[in-house]
Amino acid sequence: MCGASEAPNAVAFTGAGHAFSFDQLVARARAAAEQDYVPPYRPAPDVVRRINYEEHGKLRFRTDAAPFGRMGEGGAYPVTFFHLGEFFPKAVKMHLVQEGVAREIAYDPALFEMPEDSPAHQLPRDSGFAGFRLQEWHGASDWRTQDWVAFLGASYFRAIGASGQYGLSARGVVVNAAVPGQDEEFPDFTEFYIEQGDDPRAPVKVYALLDGPSITGAYAFSLTRGLDRSDGVHMEVEAELFLRRDVARLGLMPLTSMFWYGEYGRERLNDWRPEVHDSDGLAMWTGTGERIWRPLNNPSFTTVSAFADENPKGFGLLQRDRNFDHYRDGVMYDRRPSLWVEPLAPLGKGHVELLEIPTNDEIHDNIGAFWVPQGPAKAGDHHRLHYRLHWQDGEPYPAENIAQTIATRIGRGGEPGKPRPDNEVKFVVEFDRPAVMQQIPWGVFPDVVVSTSAGELIRSFAEPVPGGNVWRATFDLALPPETIAELRMYMALEGRPLTETWLYQYDRRNLWP
Known part of the structure; x- marks a missing residue:
């Protein structure tokens, strides 16, 4: 492994590889649900706490060391990694999978551009990474500066849409969000396994192990970018979840966004812009075929709305308003992606739940949408999911016969x-x-x-x-x-x-x- 003073041109690995399969990951998640929860490793908390938002922004992964950054390395999309920081203090294990063998990537501070006075120099050598992102195809001129998907923090992940902007996020699972008298749990993706081939038209495979006080899980993501960026990003997701203990509110296939105000609601706020939001409505396509649009609110009180359904065809948080003059902001709210959830297996009875939380600024995600199965969520329950996420400008299957x-x-x-x-x-x-x-x-x-x-x-x-x-x-x-x-x-x-x-x-x- 390269020394801290050197600038490596490749990542190193912690040791010999081991055989890997998604079935093994599912078995590990199932076994973990029968054991007591062990929180993930937090290296040097006092040091990590000093890596605030500004300091964290100075820690940039060296793209020369990015796996799959060159032709002939077995992959099309270079992988870069996020450093630990105040808001991302938990170490996450990263692996590359090739020909069925997984190897863990070793943390090395020399992998990052790091100012001399950065607190990160004081971290131990086993600190690990906070998350990762996939850069554009290594044959594109902008791959070093442009990424298209990122996994960072708890079970959060996001992708850019057809307009090349990040916006709202998805999550692996929601546990006890907005339950009176209970704190929300934020289960973590604790391990990632990344597998891909040379063809940029083929999907990138990402496998993740989930762990939290009340739930464990295994996820298989199939991420499709392709060379035509105008189509956005598509993710096929398979997941198996195992409950350690009873959960008051279990949200599946969850989405998270921000709505401060739209063409309505500005009267009680003090801001110069006409509208500020990552999404402006919840769209639903019910099991009976009805198309529904629910504009979002920034309420004075936390609000939970439930929309009962059976085997819905899809739902999503959309950004329908694409007129720049309706925002007048250089952060390009008009280009934020919409995110549509398409179930690929019947969900049965339950409801789409919309969570709206008061906010007084655009920096806070205050909107949640997810599927809640009918009936209580009990310890020992097992949920198997198969769905697709569409990160695009609009809906992937718009109705042709209604306005x-x-x-x-x-x-x-x-x-x-x-x-x-x-x-x-x-x-x-x-x-x-x-x-x-x-x-x-x-x-x-x-x-x-x-x-x-x-x-x-x-x-x-x-x-x-x-x-x-x-x-x-x-x-x-x-x-x-x-x-x-x-x-x-x-x-x-x-x-x-x-x-x-x-x-x-x-x-x-x-x-x-």
Whole structure:
């Protein structure tokens, strides 16, 4: 292994390799669930704590040492590694798999560009890595600076979409999120095994071992990038989970995002930008074929919404608004990827759960979406999952015969020129899909089919928006103080739905409008 003062041109390994298979990883996860939980290794906590966000950003893996960074090394996508830091203090074992043999990569500080005054110099030589990322194909001119997938922190991972931007994240599993009186658990991917071939069109295989106080698991990821970057990233995932103990809320195939405010909600915030969010809605394709859109909220109180279903065809957190002028921000919120979950095996009965947490800044992920199986999650339970994740600009399977929601606007209720009742709020929802909207005969107005769980609906009507094939549904809701209303609406013509179903939770306690 190279000394700390040298700049190595390759990684070294800790010892001889060993035979590896996914079945072995599953067996290890199953056996671990029958043992007491042992927390992962945290090297020199006092030192790692000093590697704050700024210091961590200075620790860059040397791309000259990246596995698969050159032709003939047996892989198409170079692998680079993340250093430990204040927010990523746990050592994660990294392995390369070739011809069925796994070898563990040895940590060496010389693998990183490291300032002379960096606290990282004081770490022990067995510190390990925090995570890894895959760079673009080594035949591309930008591979040293551009990565396309990253695994870092607990069981979090993310990928860029078709527009080349990172945004929301996925997780291996969610345990006890937003359960009153309980802290959320964050199980860790403790070991990774990376396997790939020379063909950049072929998927990269990543295997991961999961461990946490209440759950263990084994994951097999098949990551497809390809040479056509406009298609985003696709991941096929197989996972087997084993519960050590009872869990109050078990979330499978979870997604995590940020929503500060959109075209609604800005009134109670103090920021110069029109909108700030990584995702603007939860989309669902139910087992019965219904298409649903639920705009996201930044509530005043933590909110959990459940959407019951059986064998859903998919769900996802999407960034539908792609207009830069709606954000006006150089971090390019208009290019953030959408993430769609496509089950490849029946899920049975359960519900899609949407978690919305108050936030006062864009730096906090405050949105979660995941599948919760029906029934209690008990110690000894075994879950087998098979699904695909699509990191793209839009949905991989958009409906061809219905219009999509493109905007949700909220304002004072009532009519212009008349007294505005304090308890009335106006909702304006816009739908766009030219092929569908062009079917509406001139002079004919669709029905607005709307219902509420609380309060009174006063007025509703549909009208075309001048200048395009956009139609607008407008209705007023009278709602007493301290009341929550679950709203459901779609537009129909002669009884046939023209649009997806728009759902919204309106809470008078959110202080706006």
